[in-house]
Each structure stands twice: as C-alpha cells, then as structure tokens.
Amino acid sequence: MAKRSVALFLLLLLASCGHPGGVMTPVSASLSSSSITPTSTVDMLVATTREPSGNPATLFNGERSSKPHLTQISISIPAKREAGTVQWPKRLPPDPATDFAVTRVQQIDTVAQGRVWFRQHVHGGHALVFIHGFNNTYEDSVFRLAQLVHDSKMQATPVLFTWPSRAEITAYQYDKESTNYSRTALEQALRTLAADPDVKDITVMAHSMGTWLAMESLRQMGIRDGHVISKIHNVILASPDIDIQVFAKQYVEMGEPRPKFTIFVSQDDKALAVSSFITGRVSRLGAINPAEEPYRSKLENAGITAIDLTKVKTHDRLNHGKFAESPEIVQLIGQRLMTGQTLTDSKVTLGQGITAVVGGTVSTIGTVAATAAAAPVAIIEQPVTRKKPPRAANETLDGDLKQQTLTQ
Template identity: 65%
Template sequence: MASDVRSSGDRFRIPKAGISTASALVALVLLAGCGGHAKGVMTPVALAQPSNTSQVDMLVATTRQPSGDPATLFSGERSPTLSMTDVAVSIPPDSRRAPGTVQWPRKLPPNPETDFAVTRVREMASEDEARTWFRAHNKGGHVLLFVHGFNNRYEDGVFRLAQIVHDSGAQATPMLFTWPSRARVFDYNYDKESTNYSRTALEDTLRTLANAPNVKDVTILAHSMGTWLTMEALRQMGIRDGKIAPKIENVILASPDIDLDVFAKQWTDMGDARPKFTIFVSQDDRALALSRLISGDVSRLGAIDPSAEPYRTQLETAGITAIDLTKVETDDGLHHGKFAESPEIVQLIGQRIIKGQTLTDSEITLGEGITAVVAGTAKNVGTVAAATITAPVTIIEGRGTPPKKVRLDETLASDERSQRAAP
C-alpha cells in the first residue's frame, strides 16, 4: 500500500507550467519584505475611558522559549515545556480600519484608537488557571484554535487571531497555538522542524480541550506550515487513541503547505472517524510556489485546482470540501493570506464553517468567483445567489448518490493504476 501511495504522486501533481523561477524569486522578495511593521508590541497599554474599541480575549499556548522581554514575551527558539498566557487585544473602531486588515502601530506605544494594541498579558501558572479562564470566557462551549504558519513571530499570531475573531463574528472561545518560528525567510527548514518538535504539544492541547466538560466542540483553523503541524498532531492522536476525539469537529486548512503524497498518508493514518475537513486553495499562491521549488518540485495541497480531475473526484470521495480562492483579490502580494484578508471568506469561517453548516444552503454569502467543491452530496449542479454580491457563486457538487467511503490513499492509488492501464 505504501508503494501505491508514493506512486500516486505523479498523478496528484500540478503541471510544471504553474511555477517558474521568476515567480519563486518574486515570492522570496515579498517574503523577505514581510514583517516590516513595528516589533515588540506585547507590552500592554492602557485604554482611555470610554473607548470605542473592541476587545478580543484569547488563551495562547506556545512551545516557544520565553524571551525575558515583556515587549516580545517569547522568541523563536524552542522550549521543552508548554507555556500558557492570557492575552487581550484591543481593535480600533470599524470606522478606522478595513475588515481583513491588521493595523500594526507605526510607532510605540500603539494608539488603541488607530492600532491593534495589547491591553492585558497574564501568564498562566497551572492548568487549573487555564480551566478557570475557559469557564470565564465560555461561548456556548465552542472553541476556535488557530495555528499560524511560516515566518511568524509570537505577536503575529496573536494579532492575526484577534483580527479573524473580530472580523468573522465567530461565537467561539479563541485559542492560539504558536510554535517556534524564527520569522526569517531563510529559516524555512528550522521552522519546518519546529512544527515537528511541537506536534505532541499540540496533540496534548487538543486532547485536553476534548476532555474538558465545558467544551462542546473544537474547530481548528491552521494556515500554511501550521497545517502540517495540525495534520501531524491529528495523525498522532489517531494512531495513539485509535480515533480523533469526537469533539474535534471541524478542521480548516488554509493555504496548506503540505506535500500531496504526505497528506494522503496523514489522512489515512488518522483512522476512519475524522473531523469535517475544509481546505482553502489558490493556484496563484506565490508562497506555495516557492515552497514547491525548495521541496523537490512536489505539488502542495494548497495550490491545486479542486475543480479539475483527478482532484475533484478524490476530494468528493474523501469527503473534503475545497474552496478555491484563486479569483479572490486582496492586498496580500503573496496571495497566501486570502482566508483572513477577504471579508467574505473570514465571515464564512466564523458564521458557517465553525457552526458546522454546509456550503450548500440556499443562503450563502461568498465573494465573486469563489468555487466550492462540496463532497458527498446528492444535489444537482446549480448556483446559489450571494446575498450581498451581485454575481452568483458556482457550487460544484457530486451528482447522483453519495460515494461510498473509501481510504484516500486507495483512491489515489486507483487513479494511478487506471492511468497506467490507459492506452
């Protein structure tokens, strides 16, 4: 079976024309230019009273080494122990910021009326404190756990989660899992190894959440290299426990930087009882183009065309919903953060996916040009009018009866065998 999975890789690939050295160099320049904002923003500031700002309270778990500096809290180096911190972030009034944006301060200290600003930092000394925090911030028992991607400082993950929670309107308790990224573009391999270093800590965190009596369900939202960490943690849980904890109901992989062959194995190793998976993909993702170039020219999951074969059939058979954001326009020059920077997409995450709703209901608000491949349905192909968008959204669905459940690696291997048998 393992050889079949490996042989499926040639079938499960994006044409080489989809990437060039020039586009990869553009991505490298853009990546190197990331993080040009103010550094060291974790020192809390006081809010003026009264204030028109909004506040997002989150619990942050990290495998990073403490920095000893209150302005940064944690570095990009690895810690043998998991640290927990209560963090509050103030967000400027909606009249002063565009949805989908993180307004970094131009100077320090930040001005909460115009900038994202940390207003509280409190280290958790024990698991009991974390449990108390969860009881105080319980939102119907729903938890949103965010796992950031490559080239992120501690504060990057904090501000991004605050933005997602605020702009999505998600009625869920926010939690960030931040792993040791050095936030340097040329430390890609260090960051990748840091995800491997952190997978057991994430697995334990997920198990703790699943065992908490006041937690009803958990949605994992992972981005870029953080999707690898998420898949590895879930794979370990599936192997160790024989199943994924039932309370982990939704897994959202945004721009997943995962080798397609490896994803098939991770998926299989989880076992049969898996959460509902949704992936956000984009064929113009320059960061994933660069990742492919430095990873042996192997296709990345986040760059496939889900409406093309063999991907459409494979996704339908596996029961994975793929949302194609290629035509969605944001200010992200890398086209790598569309899931958070498009107001329509971030609202979709908060208002529908986290609640376990499907994308095939009659009332669905999405941006123009988004294609959703919805797995395991029996409805006909049709269009769903968006409530706030003039153009309809095309929904591509499986016809006829729902396909039987099969293993993803068997599906890929079968595809490969059929291709070899073709004249």
C-alpha cells in the same frame, strides 16, 4: 535558471513584508488619543512551544522551549479600520484608537487556571484552536487571530497555538522542523481542551506550514487512539503547505471517524509556488484546482470540502492569506463553518454580493467548474464519507489510499 530566479525574487518579496515589533507590552485603553473612540476587545488563550524572550515587549522568541507555556492575552481593536486588515502601530506605544494594542497579559501556570479562564470566556462551548504558518513572530500570530475572531464575529473561544518560527525567510527548514518539534505539545493541548467539560466542540484552523503541524498532531492522536477525539468536529486548512501525497497518508492514518475537513486553495498562491520549488517541485495541497481530476473525485471520495479562492482579490501580494484578508471568507468561517453549518445550498450569498457556487455530486460538479470563472468563490461540498466495514486482517493501508489518496 529562470525558475530559480523567480523563486529568489518571491523570497525577497516575502522578506520585504515587515512591521514594527515589540508590541506585546500592555497599554491602557485610557491612553487612546480620543477617549470617545470605541474599541473592541478580543480575549484569547495562547499556548506556545517558543522560548521566553525575557522581554515584556516580545514575550517569546523563535527558539524552542523545553516545555510549553500558557498565557492569556487581551487585544484592543480600533473601530475605524478596513475588515481583513491588522492595524499595526506606526510608533510605540500603540494608540488603541487607531492601532491593534495589547491591553492585558497574564501567565497561566496550571491547567486548572486555564480552565478557569475558559469558563469565564466560554461562548456556547465552542472553541477555535488556530495554528499560524511560516515566518511568523509571536505577536504576528496573536494579532492575526484577534483580527480573524473580530471580523468573523464567531461565537467561539479563541485559543492560539504558536510554534517556534524564527520569522526569517531563510529559515524555512528550521521552521518546518519546529512544527515537528511541536506536534506532541499541540496534541496534548487539544486533549486538555477536549477534557474540559465546558468545551462542547473544537474547530482546528491552521494556515500554511501550520497545516502540517495540525495534520501531524491529529495523525499522531489517531494512531494512539484509533481515531481523533470526538469533540474535534471541524478542521479548516487554509493555504495548506503540504505535499499532496503526504496529506493523503496523514488523512487516512488518523483513523475513523474523522472530523469534517475544509480546505482553502488558490492556484495563484505565490508563497506555495516558492515552497514547491524549495521541496523539489512537489505540488502543494493549497495550490490544487479542486474542480479538475483527479482531485475532484478524490475529494468527493474523502468527503472533503474544497473552497477555491483563486478569483478572490485581497491586498495580499502573495495571495497566501486570502482566508483572513477577504471579509467575505472571514464571514463564511464565522457564520457557517464555525457553527457547524454545511455548505449544501445551491447558492450561498455572502456580503458585498459575492456568490459561492455549491456542487454536491459528480453530476453537478461540472456546474461548479463552468461557473467558477464568474464567481469569486467556488465551493465544492462533498458528501460525508459513509462508514466502511471493518478491514480484513490481510487488508493493507494501500487499499485505503487507492480510494482516498489525492495523488496526481
């Protein structure tokens, strides 16, 4: 009963986190309360399996559409704000001088139009595809990606994939089924993006329940082709709300060669604690301690980088959005992971004095564990998995799982 009460309390806490809605109607930057206040603009392409709302203030609701939709959106970001935060307007229309504000919305009807947009906004051929998590409205995901892109200063073209979430704390199962509903659409979006000659490489970044959608789409792609599309170089899973055993199978079944995987975990993630309770007290991937066995060895064998954010402090009461709200982590994403750099230095210095301790082998992993208490960020960089010889005809998938699974 005590655990049930804690879970219910956390659900109520989640439900209490709100902000004004209906902010998608474009405003002019000239409406700013101060004409001399500088602002920045983030342009993004948004693909969605949500149903159109028929209201320009929301654009799309949380119900499921029979076909995907594509929209280009521009968001103005005020200069005076704390990094890692989204400045929601206190009243409508938003003031670009103080608030995040949508300045342009245009529906895209064909793939050709989407390619023209990408060609006009290309940054070195790098594309970032972001998939949001549970309990998100359309505008939640748009503003979050805009914040990530702006604060990280990443040189990549942002593409948002937003799936049908009812943005209700009691709709966990509906949201989970909506990710399943959307996995083919995400796979097709990734294939379309990869087919564009202006795209050199793709990073897939997913948060919370969106990591399930990302893994399912990549697994589905791997089953079709034998491997994930080669242009998908990196996959970043932040606070992954995935059963550890299921993740192991998804990872194996997407085939080889695989993209480079990085996971952000935190043992104090209250949202994942609730998810674990809802799913029958099954451990979630985003809550593991990567410095402990069996995870340490399993991550090493699989060539997965685990970044432990447990000691990182943000304003997030649930400790579920640290990857986006910590300025240092956002910088790490933009300056290293998004540019294909590996975390192989003995020490990686981030802004404001945060030191990331890096270990590369089992012999040095003890150093990571020992110094994690003093370092806000502990990073375990694992070697890339060597290509294995062809599987014998009588060899089963279980053989791979024994080497790569992350089960307890």
